[in-house]
Amino acid sequence: MHELSICEALLRQVLMVAASRGLRRVEKITLRIGPLAGIEPELVRFAFPLVAAGTACAGATIRIESVPVRVRCQLCRSESDARPNCLLCGTCGAWRVTILSGDEMLLASVEVREPADV
C-alpha cells in the first residue's frame, strides 16, 4: 500500500504550505487524482488521518476530485473517453493516442484557518 507513503508526502507538503502563510489549522485538502495515477482514493482517505494525527492537519477534510480518462487519436484526431486498461481511440480503435486527462495526481488546494481566529 504505497498510499501511506503518498499520505506522508502529502502531509509534509500541506504543513509547509500552511507554515509558509503563517497559518495553523488545516480545514480542508483538495486533491485531484485520475484513474491512471495508480493511487486509490479510498486508501488515501483511510490513510491520511493516520499520518495526520497530532498535526495541524488532524481532522482535516479530504476532498478528492476525480478526472475522466480522455484521449486524442493521433490518426483520426478525434477525442474520446477511455478506460484505464483500454486507452484505444473510441472512434477508429487506434492505439496511438495522446492522454488528455486521467493521469493527474495533484495537491490542488488547501484551506487553512488564520491564527487570530484559532
Added chain:
Amino acid sequence: MCDVCGCAGGEDLVRVEVMHSLLHDNDHQAAHNRAHFAEAGVLVVNLMSSPGAGKTRLLEATIQALRGRLTIAVIEGDLETENDARRIRAAGAQAVQITTGTACHLDARMVHAALHRIDLGPVDVLFIENVGNLVCPACFDLGQHRNVVLLSVTEGDDKPEKYPVMFRAADLMTVTKLDLMDAVGDFSPAVATRHLRALASAAPVLEISARSGAGMEAWIDWLVAERARCG
C-alpha cells in the same frame, strides 16, 4: 464560495491554490539522482515485475553477456535479505542491497542513499531491481532513464490489462522464462502485446529466456543502443 475573491467563505478561512504533484518531494529527489547519473555518464534502468518473474536471473545473464563490453552495477530492492545482491556479486558486478522492511516499493530517497555506497566511476549501466510488485513501484520516479517491465510466461498474458498503470510506465516489456512456454501452454506473447498496445504504449516487446539464452541478443542490443543514446 465568496464571489468577490474566491475564498472559501468564512472571513478567517484562506484557500491556497497549490497544484503540485502529490509526489513533489520524490520527484525533486529523483531529479537530483538523475543529475548524479548524468555526471557519471551512466544509463540507469529500473526493472519492475511481480515477485519471481526472473529479474535477478536476467541480470545474472546480462552481466555475463556484457562482460568486457559494458560494466554493470545493480541496486537491489527487497523487503528482506541480501540474497539477490549476493547473486549479483557472484556474477561479477557491484551490488548494493536496499532492504525496505515493509515498504512495497523503492523511492528516490532510498536510491540516493544507496548511491553513496556504490562507485559509479567505472559503471556504464546501473540497474535498479525494484521490489517485486506490479502496483506500487510504478508511481515513484527514481531518476532512471528507462523502465523495463518483465512479464514471465507463468503469470498469464493478461497482466498488462490487469495492471495498466505499471505496464503503461514500461519503455520496454520483456516476456521472460520463454523456455517454459510449452509447459505453460496458454501464454501468447501476441496477446500480451495486444494488451500492452491497448494502453497506448509503443514500447517494444522482447521474448527472452535467460536460462537458454534465447532472445538475449536482442536484449543486449537494446541495452547497448540505449547506453549509446544516453552517454
